[in-house]
Amino acid sequence: MTVQDVRSFNRFYTNVIGALDYGRRLYAPYTLTESRVLYELAHAPRTDAADLRTQLHLDAGYLTRILNKFEEDGLAERGPSDTDPRRRRITLTAAGREAAALLDERARETVGAMLDTVRAEDRPRLAEAMRTVRTILGDSDSDSDSDSDSDSDGRAPRPEDVVLREPAPGDLGWIVQRNAALYAAEYGFDADYEALVARIVADYAEDHDPHLERTWIAELDGRPVGCVMCVRDDTPGAARLRLLLVEPDARGLRIGDRLVGALVDFAREAGYREVVLWTNDILGAARRIYQRHGFVLVAEKPHHSFGQDLTGQDWRLDLHATPE
Structure with missing residues (x-):
């Protein structure tokens, strides 16, 4: 395998992602990064900003601006951490959970529509190929068939x-x-x-x-x-x-x-x-x-x-x- 092979695959998959979000219906009215933050908060309901920043590899200032926007829009609340008073716990409000659920439903529908174009007998092979890529490139949760979630402590579930x-x-x-x-x-x-x-x-x-x-x-x-x-x-x-x-x-x-x-x-x-x-x-x-x-x-x-x-x-x- 060469560097060109990887770059070629990246261009192909970027086009796939772009097709899934044609017209930005999937994430609207949020950016892709904002949608990912909402997803993580919905699946790790008692996380804090430091853990969230580590999980998503985000700049501290960028994450702060996103969380400030969420608070202004009534989607999230910040309070003291239960385990460390120096940290700030982030939780979604009812409106935030509703927004995250809507994004999740759109994602499931969109990916489901894409899978409709894949023959049933080819789907296990496709899933196995995806797991293989994740395993070789170091994904510790490669047995899962979707993005890895974190539990309430901000770590991968066991x-x-x-x-x-x-x-x-x-x-x-x-x-x-x-x-x-x-x-x-x-x-x-x-x-x-x-x-x-x-x-x-x-x-x-x-x-x-x-x-x-x-x-x-x-x-x-x-x-x-x-x-x-x-x-x-x-x-x-x-x-x-x-x-x-x-x-x-x-x-x-x-x-x-x-x-x-x-x-x-x-x-x-x-x-x-x-x-x-x-x-x-x-x-x-x-x-x-x-x-x-x-x-x-x-x-x-x-x-x-x-x-x-x-x-x-x-x-x-x-x-x-x-x-x-």
Whole structure:
């Protein structure tokens, strides 16, 4: 590789970014840097100016001018730090959180539209190529599929920061919304998939046995970032794993592995003989998690669903088998 190769790639990617923000609709009425500051404040709600400056590599005077503008516009407030009185803590107001949410929604829609031009079978390869670039160039959070977030202390989140818990009010609705949005953005699934997820969640909400069925929510810094459901299968003695999901900005923290591990432990304690699941071959990361926990592929069949040509797969875990 030569310097010219890197410069050529930079010119190409700059054009991609410019196309995404055609007409400056994406960031308006803020600049790109102001939008990035809003994003960081929304995802690190108790950070201070010094940490923010370090994270974004901004000049102190430039960041101060941005924060002053945010305060004048009613988007942010500054106060004394909880841990160091010499520092100033920055928090978003309700208006600031609303502005950050709008920018995030625009970004998701814009990137989703770009991914619509990428064939479903090419998307895992594209994601892996992006991770490879980040890993080689020194990104410590390269397992994540989006910009790395910071937690409340201004540092990158760690696996131990993630908590698995029971669903709270609103979490079941979140499962439907995030499954629909992520699978549309990453794999081009249509509204049929959202309808399927809604039926699964509604059936669980209306009639589930807490001794035999359970849902886990993975929470990071006060927000849900992952989920999985264990429900009774039609086959006697079998539990079914459903709706495993991890938010892109929380990937790389072994959340999927922990969710599947918690489900397998629960199924074994509940007396199930086996755990079964159905997935599609394009979901490579999920399949690797299943394999690590001992699931075995037992059947696969091509099908056309959710607006895509897919290969469905049935996987099975024998809970009575002796681990190798």
